[in-house]
Amino acid sequence: MPVKAPITQDVMTLPRKLPEGPQNLVGLTRDAMRAALIASGTPEKQAKMRVGQIWQWIYQWGVRDFDAMTNLSKAFRADLAENFVIEVPEVVTKQVSTDGTRKYLVRIAGGHEVEVVYIPEEDRGTLCVSSQVGCTLTCSFCHTGTQKLVRNLTAAEIIGQVMIARDDLGEWPQTGTRTYEARMLSNIVLMGMGEPLYNFENVRDAMKIAMDPEGIQLSRRRITLSTSGVVPEIARTAEEIGCQLAVSFHATTDEVRNMLVPINKRWNIEKLLDALREYPKVSNSERITFEYVMLDGVNDSDADAHRLVKLIEGIPAKINLIPFNEWPGAPYKRSSNNRIRAFSEIVYKAGYASPVRKPRGEDIMAACGQLKSETERARKSKRAIEAEAGVSQG
Ligand code: SAH
Ligand code: SF4
Secondary structure: OOOOOOOOOOHHHOOOOOOOOOEEOOOOOHHHHHHHHHHOOOOHHHHHHHHHHHHHHHHHOOOOOHHHOOOOOHHHHHHHHHHEEOOOOEEEEEEEOOOOOEEEEEEOHHHOEEEEEEEEOOOOEEEEOOOEEOOOOOOOOOOHHHOOOOEEOOHHHHHHHHHHHHHHHOOOOOOOOOOOOOOOOOEEEEOOOOOHHHOHHHHHHHHHHHHOOOOOOOOHHHEEEEEOOOHHHHHHHHHHOOOEEEEEOOOOOHHHHHHHOHHHHOOOHHHHHHHHHHHHHHHOOOOEEEEEEEEOOOOOOHHHHHHHHHHOOOOOEEEEEEEOOOOOOOOOOEOOHHHHHHHHHHHHHOOOEOOEOOOOOHHHOOOOOOOOOHHHHHHHHHHHHHHHHOOOOO
């Protein structure tokens, strides 16, 4: 009889760095890259300048090959090639929705997969980036939250998502130029898979790279981080990243929020609001986006709308109403359009912008909260089958 092995000896314990071999330059901060160059033999006096040059090749012009870095000597390029690689995650599949939304399934080290979504709009193009494989939080309306397998993405894997989207959009400026006409990828939202504030350092380092004026050059006003409410990290986000903040609010009483966003049991509405009140001052940003998923009969009454505006009084805010996006087996229904309109009206009359988020890419399961990697689905059902059959997991 085969001995039954534990089913989920999951990847929380995966090493964060690849074991040996050449180091990836992608995802390193300028300081870290400088240190890496010095460690590999670059004279200290030159290191800062070399970082500037390499940085520009990688992040300004999207070059992945040391040999193309023509302002570096041949010998130095050969040294680089020996010690380093320039590596971004691999795109496994790309799906394009009838509305133009693109969804990429991306493979990262260890064979794990995450999803990245590009949403073109008239005046902008937004990339929805993932920060974790799966999510340790278990919001009851979110598909990602049902995924068991979880690991933090590295900074390289996070900024790498931006780089592969730009590859696909053909958006790197021509070598030697730095100008963009209309940007296709003009905004980043950290609203893909995962809780970004449970992977703070990697998210911060990746976003610093996205904002660097000699690279991808996105303004901090064009980057929005969405959190379910990891209160202690909110002040840090203001100080160390300074991007726009969105918060998954979703309920107006602790009782309901505990059920929808269980992290509320750790930091309740009052504690969350206290942290949010400080955010605009510290980050010098305009207003906070309150995300509010519209769930039929759960959080969508007129009384909820009135309570909501009362709670957020004094906080510069915009309320983003998200019609619930269904997924197989989801325990909720989307509120009716009339209900959403009535809710929005109350919030609007109280003086807050209250746009209703248009679901995008629904035909390819790319809408908010629907992301969950196929391999994980496949792996789990295989496990389930094996468990049923009493077969060893090996
Ligand atoms: N973990 C972060 C960011 C990712 S989710 C967070 O929770 O904020 C991005 C937004 O989509 C969040 O507001 C999330 O609550 C919402 N969301 C999740 N599942 C959804 C669904 N099925 N339909 C609509 N919105 C959903
Ligand atoms: Fe995680 Fe955000 Fe989904 Fe909650 S809504 S389970 S925090 S990804």
